[in-house]
Structure formats: C-alpha cells, structure tokens
Amino acid sequence: MFRSLRPDRFIVGLGALLTLALLARPGAAQEGRSVPDSVRQSQQSSSPDAARPGANAEGGGVEFTASDSLVIVTPRDSVDHGTLHGQAQMSYQGATLEAGTIEMNFETSVLEAFGSPSDTADARPIFERSGGSQGSGQSFTGKTLSYSLETRRGRVVTARTQQQDGYVQGDAVKVFEDSTLFVQDGRYTTCDCPPGETPSYSLRSNQMKVDGKWVYTGPIHLYLFDIPTPLWLPFGFLPNVSGRRSGPLAPDYGQDRRKGLFLRNWGWYFALNTYTDLQLQASVWSKGSFEVNPIFRYRKRYNYNGQVNLTYRRTQIGEEEDPDFTNRHRGQLKWRHSQDLSPTATIRGDINLATSTDFARRNSNNYNDAVSQEISSNLRYNKSWPGSGKNLSVSANQRQQLQSGEVSMTLPSLDFTQRSFKPFEVDQAVGEDQWFEKITTSYDLSVENSYSFSPRDVEQLREQGDSLEADRVAGIAWYEALVDREKYRTATGDDEPFDFSATHQIPVSASFRVNRYNLSLSPNFRYNSDWRISTVRRVVNRDTTEEDTTRTTEERRVQGFYARREFSTGLSANTELFGTFPLRAGPFQGLRHRVSPSLSFSYSPNFNAPFWGQTRPLRFANGDPVRNDQGEPIRYDILTGNRVRGSNEQQTLSFRLDNELETKRVRVDSTGETDEEKIKLLDFDLDTSYNFTADAFKLSDIGLRARTSIRDFSVRSSMTFSPYQLRRPEDGGEFQRVDRYMFTENPLTPVRLTRFSLNLSSSFQGEGGSGGVDTRPGLQSGSRGGTSGRPGQGRPSAQTGASSSRRGGAGPQGYLDTNIPWTLSFDFNYSFRKPRKQIEGRRATLNTQFGFDLTPRWSLEGRTGYDFVQRELATTSINLNRDIGRCRCWVMSFSWVPFGSRQSYSFSLQVKSGQLSQLLRLQIPNSGQDGPLGGFGDRLRNTASGVAGSGRGSPFP
Numbered sequence: 001m002f003r004s005l006r007p008d009r010f011i012v013g014l015g016a017l018l019t020l021a022l023l024a025r026p027g028a029a030q031e032g033r034s035v036p037d038s039v040r041q042s043q044q045s046s047s048p049d050a051a052r053p054g055a056n057a058e059g060g061g062v063e064f065t066a067s068d069s070l071v072i073v074t075p076r077d078s079v080d081h082g083t084l085h086g087q088a089q090m091s092y093q094g095a096t097l098e099a100g101t102i103e104m105n106f107e108t109s110v111l112e113a114f115g116s117p118s119d120t121a122d123a124r125p126i127f128e129r130s131g132g133s134q135g136s137g138q139s140f141t142g143k144t145l146s147y148s149l150e151t152r153r154g155r156v157v158t159a160r161t162q163q164q165d166g167y168v169q170g171d172a173v174k175v176f177e178d179s180t181l182f183v184q185d186g187r188y189t190t191c192d193c194p195p196g197e198t199p200s201y202s203l204r205s206n207q208m209k210v211d212g213k214w215v216y217t218g219p220i221h222l223y224l225f226d227i228p229t230p231l232w233l234p235f236g237f238l239p240n241v242s243g244r245r246s247g248p249l250a251p252d253y254g255q256d257r258r259k260g261l262f263l264r265n266w267g268w269y270f271a272l273n274t275y276t277d278l279q280l281q282a283s284v285w286s287k288g289s290f291e292v293n294p295i296f297r298y299r300k301r302y303n304y305n306g307q308v309n310l311t312y313r314r315t316q317i318g319e320e321e322d323p324d325f326t327n328r329h330r331g332q333l334k335w336r337h338s339q340d341l342s343p344t345a346t347i348r349g350d351i352n353l354a355t356s357t358d359f360a361r362r363n364s365n366n367y368n369d370a371v372s373q374e375i376s377s378n379l380r381y382n383k384s385w386p387g388s389g390k391n392l393s394v395s396a397n398q399r400q401q402l403q404s405g406e407v408s409m410t411l412p413s414l415d416f417t418q419r420s421f422k423p424f425e426v427d428q429a430v431g432e433d434q435w436f437e438k439i440t441t442s443y444d445l446s447v448e449n450s451y452s453f454s455p456r457d458v459e460q461l462r463e464q465g466d467s468l469e470a471d472r473v474a475g476i477a478w479y480e481a482l483v484d485r486e487k488y489r490t491a492t493g494d495d496e497p498f499d500f501s502a503t504h505q506i507p508v509s510a511s512f513r514v515n516r517y518n519l520s521l522s523p524n525f526r527y528n529s530d531w532r533i534s535t536v537r538r539v540v541n542r543d544t545t546e547e548d549t550t551r552t553t554e555e556r557r558v559q560g561f562y563a564r565r566e567f568s569t570g571l572s573a574n575t576e577l578f579g580t581f582p583l584r585a586g587p588f589q590g591l592r593h594r595v596s597p598s599l600s601f602s603y604s605p606n607f608n609a610p611f612w613g614q615t616r617p618l619r620f621a622n623g624d625p626v627r628n629d630q631g632e633p634i635r636y637d638i639l640t641g642n643r644v645r646g647s648n649e650q651q652t653l654s655f656r657l658d659n660e661l662e663t664k665r666v667r668v669d670s671t672g673e674t675d676e677e678k679i680k681l682l683d684f685d686l687d688t689s690y691n692f693t694a695d696a697f698k699l700s701d702i703g704l705r706a707r708t709s710i711r712d713f714s715v716r717s718s719m720t721f722s723p724y725q726l727r728r729p730e731d732g733g734e735f736q737r738v739d740r741y742m743f744t745e746n747p748l749t750p751v752r753l754t755r756f757s758l759n760l761s762s763s764f765q766g767e768g769g770s771g772g773v774d775t776r777p778g779l780q781s782g783s784r785g786g787t788s789g790r791p792g793q794g795r796p797s798a799q800t801g802a803s804s805s806r807r808g809g810a811g812p813q814g815y816l817d818t819n820i821p822w823t824l825s826f827d828f829n830y831s832f833r834k835p836r837k838q839i840e841g842r843r844a845t846l847n848t849q850f851g852f853d854l855t856p857r858w859s860l861e862g863r864t865g866y867d868f869v870q871r872e873l874a875t876t877s878i879n880l881n882r883d884i885g886r887c888r889c890w891v892m893s894f895s896w897v898p899f900g901s902r903q904s905y906s907f908s909l910q911v912k913s914g915q916l917s918q919l920l921r922l923q924i925p926n927s928g929q930d931g932p933l934g935g936f937g938d939r940l941r942n943t944a945s946g947v948a949g950s951g952r953g954s955p956f957p
Helices: 037-045 359-363 367-371 458-463 467-474 478-483 485-492 936-949
Strands: 002-006 009-013 018-022 062-066 069-073 081-092 095-105 110-114 126-129 138-141 144-148 154-163 166-175 181-189 201-211 214-217 220-224 227-233 236-239 247-249 252-256 260-270 276-285 290-300 304-317 326-342 345-354 374-385 390-401 407-421 440-453 498-509 512-514 519-544 549-575 577-585 588-604 615-617 635-637 650-668 674-691 702-710 713-722 724-727 736-741 752-766 822-833 840-853 858-867 877-884 890-897 904-911 921-927
Touching: 062 069, 095 144, 138 166, 166 201, 181 214, 440 478, 440 485, 458 467, 467 485, 478 485, 519 635
Parallel strands: none
Antiparallel strands: 002 009, 009 069, 018 062, 062 081, 069 081, 081 095, 095 110, 095 126, 110 144, 126 138, 138 154, 144 154, 154 166, 166 181, 181 201, 201 214, 201 220, 214 236, 220 227, 247 260, 252 260, 260 276, 276 290, 290 304, 304 326, 326 345, 345 374, 374 390, 390 407, 407 440, 440 498, 498 519, 512 519, 519 549, 549 588, 577 588, 588 650, 615 635, 650 674, 674 702, 702 713, 713 752, 724 736, 752 822, 822 840, 840 858, 858 877, 877 890, 890 904, 904 921
C-alpha cells in the first residue's frame, strides 16, 4: 500500500474512498494498528500534547477521510505535516472540517483548509462545531480556514456564518473556544444569499463581536446592495436569539382625519422569564389624544396560561373653545385564563369589561371589534367524577348589548348532571335482561341567579320634557346599579334586580327490541320541576271619563317559594328496510336503498288549566274577571306575566323517513385482484307531525332535506311544503291559508312549496404542471409533486429558484412551463319564501376566496361576493404581495378594500423574515376615502352595477 517517492515523503493511495484514523494514544502500535515507522518516529520525537492532539480528550482521536490521497511528509530538518486531497474531511471532538484540501501540522496541531480553484459554493471549505458556551452549534464557510485542535480556536478568511435568523459575513473572522466571534469588516443581514452574492440589504461595520444573545458593533451603516444609505448609527446591538426576547416595538404611523397624525402601538416588549412576559404599548395623536395599553401574558405548560389586556384612552377632538369639543376618558379590561387544577377539575375565564358601550367600536382597530354588537364575559369552574358519571359546573356570565346598553349577568350559574344509568341493572346478570333492567334515567340540575339591567330610553325622557331625569339615568352605569338598589330603580324603573331559579330534569326511558319484525320500541317519560322565589300578579285598572274608558295594567312581584311541575310521556318506534337493484354503469355495480322510518307519539296535559296552578285569571281592581271578545276569562302566566291563550295540551304524532342511496365501485387491477369501494350517492329525509289537540292546522308543514357530493362539490338543499290551500277573502286582498287540505281539490298536487334553499360549495387548488395548469378540483397538496398550491407558501426558495414553478421556461415535450400554484373556493346560496302565491325574500349570493402566484415572486389573494338580487358586489378585499431581491429578502404588499364602510388601502415594504422585520419597514396606511384611490372602488362598483342592470333583467327577479 505504501510506496516511497522520497525518503521523507509517503503517499497513501485511497482509490475511491479510504479512511485512516490516527489514534495517537499510548499502545497504538501494540494493539496491532499499522502505523509507518516514520510517522511513529515523528510522534515519539514530538511533545506528547503536540503529537497526540486527542490525548487529553475522552476517547480522543482525529479521524481523516479523503477520496483521493493522503500525503504525509516527515522531513528531518523541519516539522512533520500531512495533506488530504479530494473531498477531505476531518472530525475531532465535535468539530468537523470539510474541504477540497486539508493540511495538518503534527507539531502545532493546526489545520488549514482550502477550496478548489473554481471557488464555487460547493468547493468552499465548511467548518462545523457543535455545542459551545451557548449550547448551539456554529457553521462557517470561507476561502481559507485555520483551526487549532489544541486551543480550539480558528480563523476564517472571507467568512460566512449563520447566527439564528441572520447571517454574518466578514473579510476575516476569529472563532474562540467559547463560540465568541470577532469579525473584521463585517456585514449582518437576514438574506440567505449564496456565497459571493451581494445581499439586497446589510448592516455593515468595521468591527463586530458576536457573543451570546447579541451582535455588538462599532459604527454601523445600512447598505442597499453595495449602495450606502443615510441611515448610520455610532454603534449597534442586533438580536442573536430566536424566540422571545426583550426589545422595542416598531410603531404604526399615519393620519386620522379627526385626531391628526399618529404613532400607534410603539413601546417595549419584556421577556420577564420562562413563564411570563409584558408588553407596554402606547399611541399618541397630534391633536392631544393618547392611549396606554399594557399586556401581561403568563403560561406554564400543562398547568395554566392566560393574558391580561388593559386599555386606557383619552380622546380629544377639537379645541376647548369649540362648541363640539370632545374630551372622553374610556377604558377596557380583557382577561383570559385557563388552568388545570387536577385531571378532573379546570378553570376557564374570559373577561371583557368596558367603561362605555361603544368603546370597542370607536377605539379598536380590529375589524371584528368594530362591527361587534355585543361583548361578553364568562368564568367557569368544571369538576367531573369519571367513575360515577357526575359533572359539576359553576360559572358567572356577563353579556352587554352595545346598541341598547342592556346588560345581563348570572351570578352564579350552577349545573350538575348525572349521566344516564340503569338503576335496576344487575351486576352479574344471568340470561337476558328483564324489562325493568332496561330502564335508563339521568338527572340534571340547573341553578341560576340572573341580573338584568335595561335602562330607560333617555331620548324619550328628554322628549317628554324631563331632562333632569334623563341626565340621572344617563349617568348611571350598569356596574353601579349592580351594587346600589336605588340607582337600579332609577335607571330601569324596576324594583328587583335579581331573579333566582332552579330547574330539575329527570328523563326516564327504555329500549326494547322486537327481532322478528326488526323493530325498536322506546317508551319515555320526562319530569321537570322549576323552583322560583317570586311570582307575578297583574291587576287591570279602569279610568272612566265622559269621552272614553282607558285601561292600565299594574304588575307587582310577590315574594315566596313557588314550584312549577310539568311532565310528558311518549313512545317511539323505528325500523330499517333495505332494497337492492341490480343496476350497472361502468365500474359502478348495484344500487342499494336504505329506508329508516320512525314514528313517535308524545303527550302532555293542559298546564294552563286552573288545576295545575300555573296561571291566574286577569282581574279588575274590584275583583271582576277580565274577559275577551268571546266572553271567556283571560288568564296569565304567574312566572312571566304573559297572557296565555287556550290550552297547551299536546298529543302529537311525529313521522320521519331517512333515505340513503349507495352504490359499489368495482376495480380489477392487472393481477386480477378486485377492489370494492362503497360510494354514497344521496341522503335525503322528510318529516312532519300531527297535533290531535290543535284547534286548526293540525298537520304541520312537511320538511325535505337532501345532501350529496359530486367529486369535490358539496350540494345541500332544503324544502318546506304546506298541505293547506290558499283562498282569497271575499272582500279581496291577499291570499290566506285556510284549514283545508290541497289533495281534497287536486290529488295530483297534495302539497305546495313554501320555502326553498340551495347551497353549493367547493374548493379547488392546484399546482399546474409542466405543460399547463392543472384545473382539477380538489387537487391535494403533494399529489403530483411540486409546491403546496397555497399562495405565499411552497414557492421555491433562494436555493431552489430554478424549480419548475418558474414561468417562461420550456417544459417537457416543448410545452411552455406555466406552473402556477393557486386556490379557489366558493359558496353559492339561493333561497326564497313563498307563503302565498308570490315569491318573497329571494336571495342569491356568491362568495368566493381566491389566491394564486402570478409568478414565483408575485402572489395575489382576495375575497369578494356578488348579490344577484340586489345586483351589487359584497365586501371585497384584495392583497397583492411580491418578494423583492434576488434572494427574496424583502416583501412588498398592497392591501385594498375598494368600497364599503371599511374602505381603505395600505402599502408596506419590509424585510421578509428575521429579527429586523419590524425595524426595517416602510408602511403607508390609509383609512377612509382620502387619497388617490379614495372613492375609486365605489365608482367601480356603481359601474359594475350599471352594466349588470342594463341587461334584459336579472336571472333572479
């Protein structure tokens, strides 16, 4: 294997690949390793540390690999050294060096690596080291690398290394054993450009130091490509950690027509510790308004997490001398909390409190907050006992209507449930169950203490001339009335703010199977008990004058325990029928029809009768009963105070028919194996009921619903049919429904359509392909390779910029490569009502969302809709994005809402990723209709509506 060319030189021929391990520890020769005498002599003549670089390490050793040759030189008058040629690699104590040529000095233990003369990216030396003082590895590329195995320090010429999300480049980089870097003529960027290519932007400094979480620099200058900009700082601190870190928050800037120029959401982020962080934000307007918004977050995995968001804003519009001067102080508190107390107990909270009913709509920049009609809060504790099936829930809820100022709360609400169980079940039953063993029951308790705040109409009080009372009502907030009964009485006019109730529900059922007829019978009984601490009494007062007699109703609440008890019973039966038809169409064989009819009867007595004590007769102040036009006494419900009409007895027979059509697709492969797949063609069901105790219209409307899927299209339809005739009154007017069945006049048309709705929805996505765009619906990601088909995702990176998605290239077979990732989804709804002869409430809307990559760098996303009845476009938004720079370091985006109440547009240019994305950003926002695009969307919509209206008519008149 060894052949001597000179007395002081040995060459090891490695052929395709040869690995030689120089394990320089005592006893290597005695262990049978073949080491040349000259090498062994050199090792013995050198110092132990120099000759054995791995002696001080556990299992120390240096491993060399090369594809061409290893040259070891042992001159008598100079230092021994070796050279690896061809895909050389060295590994030592977690450090790896790869290069075209590696030289090693056996005396100083210094390695030097060189690239090939071509100096391509693949030919540059690569140095990687794991660990370090920060616990993270390092990787370098450069023209020349030097590394000492003894001191674990190195030097890289024309170096490039990645530090978290950024890249550090320099003419020379010194690497220390604790992973500290010293960079000469350094450049910091987040552009992932190949070596030798100038990034689109960089922060440059003559001196840089990378140590732990930060990159420290001397005077630092921003360059766009190789062009210096006026942005210069005397020193710099750049983040060098991923994840959470403390630092400034970049503001949004713009102009508000009422409050002036603004800087919004600027502040500082504090990463306090592993479990908590704090975000302090502030906003200021040039006309005196300001806002403070601290956000505190906390999280401990598998235990608890939450967020506290406090907002205080002073809104100042105009000057103090102006008659319409406004100076408001408002605030809002949001708190979300989730905690697992134990495997069976949890606490969940979502608190949203505002000092005014219009705070969110006036002050929030979030679209959902701006259009919300109410805010709500809830706090819930859950406890379960899995072994016994019990569950306890205690909660407090608050709901606030923003338009009317009404507030409803439950303080608290308690729910206790016992899941279904069989009370007579035998633990070790022998044979079939007895009938009483099949009885199943459960229990549900609901306790609620509710608070209702419904303020009186302030404007109405002012119109009545009571401005003083109106000011008193307007100055009382709901939370003040909660703790002060007098303020509650003033604001609402009611005396009792709280209403307590407790409801018990006990359902009992059983299921019996008649196998002979494939029939299931299920009798059921349900008992409800509603407990209250007060009831309502109503009295009618008559005021008689010479001209007329007026009646006023006086209502008062009587304190005292009251229990309302109700029950119902019933019986249900269901079965299944199957039919198979020997039809065949291509690979589809057979048609299976499954029919599931069900019939149920329910009964409950007339609880409006005096026997049950739920109602009372309405009386005058002198005790005489109030009667209706037929001379019958009028009765009212003593819980709600509402008037009751007639009997509420129920004897209802309900019918439902479920249908399912299936077929079987049979495929035979080349080996003769048969593959069968069931395919559901159509589901449809209809239902109706008949109430034997109703005075009229005993048969209810007939409902029909159908569902199917055609490839990736989902189709749903529902229809309602009435069995009753329409008759025009003798004195004219509109048609009215009469209690007479249609089939009595024409058996061929027993019902008439009164409601119809149709929903058609689908989504498409594709990646195209060489030679054309793939327009098959529902193409899944990865089904044909390439990108994911989502806008902004899956596009080729800087390293794979020559992927098949690049437009303009020639694809296979000479076709033009037009591979464009795209998505498209739509939802079409059509509905109308026809209670009489004419169609009413017709609606036909199409909503769609789309997104596609115009080129590998341009992407377009948007959503819109069209109302075919009103002939106008729905709310539309368009987002256009472009990756800028050869390495795609920047992203430019344009967003536009062309018309509607949220009409706006904005433009932004910022670094695409990395720690500097929020600092290197240019944003031009616009809200409202001002600016060069103001009103253009409205004009566009009016033009489109005019064109649509100039035709011969809408397809949906």
